Amino acid sequence: MxxxxxxxxxxxxxxxxxxxxxxxxxxxxxxxxxxxxxxxxxxxxxxxxxxxxxxxxxxxxxxxxxxxxxxxxxxxxxxxxxxxxxxxxxxxxxxxxxxxxxxxxxxxxxxxxxxxxxxxxxxxRILGDMLVEGVVEKAVTEDAIRKLYAEQQKLSKRSEEIRARQIIVGSQAEAESVKKLLATGASFDALAMERSTDQATRFNGGDLGYFTLDVMPEPYGVALKDAQKGALVGPFAAEGGWVLVRVEDKRVEEPITLEAARPQIVRFLTYDQVRDILEKLRGSAKVEMLIGKPQDAPMTSAQEPASAPADIPGGPPASAPPPAQPAKK
Known part of the structure; x- marks a missing residue:
């Protein structure tokens, strides 16, 4: 509040x-x-x-x-x-x-x-806040939170996650040379540490962790779109150099847990209750605006209520659907 x-x-x-x-x-x-x-x-x-x-x-x-x-x-x-x-x-x-x-x-x-x-x-202000607090306390219950979470899980589409390792080098010729070494049985992890120019991944064997293609740069998405587990992909050009990627694993993206989603769900339900009560009160009240609308910031139906709680961290505005799950690392 x-x-x-x-x-x-x-x-x-x-x-x-x-x-x-x-x-x-x-x-x-x-x-x-x-x-x-x-x-x-x-x-x-x-x-x-x-x-x-x-x-x-x-x-x-x-x-x-x-x-x-x-x-x-x-x-x-x-x-x-x-x-x-x-x-x-x-x-x-x-x-x-x-x-x-x-x-x-x-x-x-x-x-x-x-x-x-x-x-x-x-x-x-005190009385208004107390009214909103009472309304929200009755509406934002554990049952309501779990119900909205379950509904969101039914609607959400889970993407495929890939776990991969990469080696980035300065030229296509060098990338082809590294690829030949890998084909002869050289260790991907060791070559990543020795040859890769990517400082963020070279010291952990090029490990990118699990990710979905939508969060990766476009060249990765194109190259890995149809790659199967165990495949060596590349070299392909990307920002920073020429890339070789080995697909370590593929799995269906895990859904966000209830506890991780709880703060955003609480915020959404709170906004929903504040918006609902204000719409009812404004609908039954006689409100006369004596000044024109601001020229630089016109009011829209998506604008959140003036009395919307400001101290609940994270989450969508009142007009937005419950948040989708975050990308996995």
Missing amino acids: ANTQGRASGGQGGFFSLGRVGLAVALALLVAACGQNKVADKPPEPGDTAVARVNGQVIWASDVKREAVAQGLISEGEPLDISSEVFRQRLDEVIDQKLLAAEAMKRKIDKDPMAQRRLAAARE
């Missing part, structure tokens, strides 16, 4: 951006508006632990963990040891937030019209 807090600039306590200070004031005001000048001693979450008290107000371990999530230090639901240095640093920052917010209210900064607008915007 999109962060609802500004980021600390580093260190213990340290300096804070105006966004962080503003949000700290916003949270303080939300508590005050509910008539809760002091947080009750009852844990807000089962098993929560009180870790500090600031002017009578309890700070819970869950408050500190939420700050760590907001800063991207841990993911949602990931544990954070209260005895760790990371926890202590975030605790110091939460304490500073509360002190700054209390002082801001003491100085009546919250009464300033600009402050009230910023607090209202922060409140809307």
Whole structure:
């Protein structure tokens, strides 16, 4: 989900951006508006632990963990040891937030019209994020992840993988000379180390590992298209010189595992839910645009939602299908 807090600039306590200070004031005001000048001693979450008290107000371990999530230090639901240095640093920052917010209210900064607008915007962002989090939590389940993975596996086409070794030399004549040596029983690995000019593969006997032809330069794809296991192919011209390739093995490409695909599937399902709820809300709302569309960046149907989560790494945009499996090494 999109962060609802500004980021600390580093260190213990340290300096804070105006966004962080503003949000700290916003949270303080939300508590005050509910008539809760002091947080009750009852844990807000089962098993929560009180870790500090600031002017009578309890700070819970869950408050500190939420700050760590907001800063991207841990993911949602990931544990954070209260005895760790990371926890202590975030605790110091939460304490500073509360002190700054209390002082801001003491100085009546919250009464300033600009402050009230910023607090209202922060409140809307928090509530919107909480709505999206709730919707996504219900929709992005283990069953949904496994179902989409299974559907993608049915649709995916698995290519043939080749494992090969290569020797690259500077001229066709030299390549033909190496080929004759191989025909007399010379070791491919030894000749690769002695004669190949390719620094990336010569010291491992020219081993290219497993690959699919679509990821290789065109001359390789053409030369190896119909090559069988055990065949010596070439010489053929390619970037860097003249190439001899021996096909070591051929196999059907292995499908991507569920665990490897999980982050991208989660991202896709999350975008799908965000897009769905925004389409429904916009469809039932009266939205009037008072300015024209940008001339240099026209809106398209494929553009991802403005509220789409930004902190889930990898994966496709909302309009794209689940990702295909990556090429094997």
